[in-house]
Amino acid sequence: MTADHVFAALASPARRRLLRLLLDEGAQPAGRLAVRFDMSRPSVSEHLKVLKDAGLVAESRRGRERHYRLEAGPLMEIREWLTPYERFWRERLSALSTLLDEMDDLGPDDEHGPDGLNGRNGEQPHV
Amino acid sequence: MTADHVFAALASPARRRLLRLLLDEGAQPAGRLAVRFDMSRPSVSEHLKVLKDAGLVAESRRGRERHYRLEAGPLMEIREWLTPYERFWRERLSALSTLLDEMDDLGPDDEHGPDGLNGRNGEQPHV
DNA sequence: ACTATATGTAGGATTTTTCCTACGCATCAA
DNA sequence: TTGATGCGTAGGAAAAATCCTACATATAGT
Incomplete structure (x- = not known):
């Protein structure tokens, strides 16, 4: 319970x-x-x-x-428990894409297109 | 892992x-x-x-x-694992509200407004 | 080099989990 | 009533998790 x-x-x-x-x-x-x-x-x-x-x-x-x-009720509570970690996860993702952008600016070594699913524009937390 | x-x-x-x-x-x-x-x-x-x-x-x-x-990556996988149960959960919810509607039709005993958060219009699974 | 600090690992005691077989209880079918 | 069926519980063995006190290792400071 x-x-x-x-x-x-x-x-x-x-x-x-x-x-x-x-x-x-x-x-x-x-x-x-x-x-x-x-x-x-x-x-x-x-x-x-x-x-x-x-x-x-x-x-x-x-x-x-x-x-x-x-x-399924208790499983939905687990889902809620996970929610704050999802925020953290998204911030990590956007921090990563920001880093990729900076690498592009410094010197593009190949032409892999930016295939991130988000806009690369979040705050960047503990990296 | x-x-x-x-x-x-x-x-x-x-x-x-x-x-x-x-x-x-x-x-x-x-x-x-x-x-x-x-x-x-x-x-x-x-x-x-x-x-x-x-x-x-x-x-x-x-x-x-x-x-x-x-x-947080593995936690997001847990979240995905939970997803199909979420569908089940929603269907239960709408089944409940359908049931409440039927009770209203048969004989309204009081005037509590319908405070469901969904439209009361889903399929009704195993109840 | 020597000591203090930050931390992981070893070995072991205790508790909890997991799984089994044997059994008890209720229900259905003749 | 008798016998078969569906299922939980008791009791216990084996494995795993939890937590502890030493102890070993590595780095920092003097």
Whole structure:
């Protein structure tokens, strides 16, 4: 439920694969998910529990089956957590292109066109 | 260097805090980062190593200090990994608002205005 | 050359994670 | 009711992560 739980849950490749399966194929009973893994069914069941505790999946009981569905909310919180780093990333990119421009001014050694995707006009942070 | 390494690196609160410090305050020598933690300096040093192996920080030696700087590229790959889930998330949202509209049609019990941020007009996936 | 500083590495204790098999519980079908 | 099916939990072994205290290395200053 906390960000800690979400990050910890995403640390396992098996759990990330579970999320992807639920995304691509929709909600499914636990057993149908488990057969895809090179791992015992109870182990998959525990992974599902970790995902559930992190709020990444929800379960609904239907007869003797338990259907798990993706709950993408926490992933959007991860996305928000990443946002400030995106700003940093863009600034690095524009700093790089500024540097390339300066190199062009000093002495163009070849004629590779400027293929940057941004306008080469940002502030330049810690380089 | 792989996505596995990046997700695993982000699983530790201490390492996420290191990244945040480097983002907010810029590159710093290892020792200056370490004093902020309720943990021995060598332990912080190992966390920095994990981050470096994941490509999340880079080090540059300056005299007897080692400055660590944020390397945001891998975080942008995480962002891309999240993208398909964002689509799923939006579809859920619009499905919810569609549902709310139907409830309005059947019998409006109060007059809360529709405060959804989207137009309530998407496809409705697995609800 | 000698000492102090900045930092990584070694080795180990402790905790956590991961995975298994065995079992219990609920549901469906005869 | 009886037997099969779907699934979680218990208990434990093995592996990995976490954190510590020495210790080694390299640079700076005197």
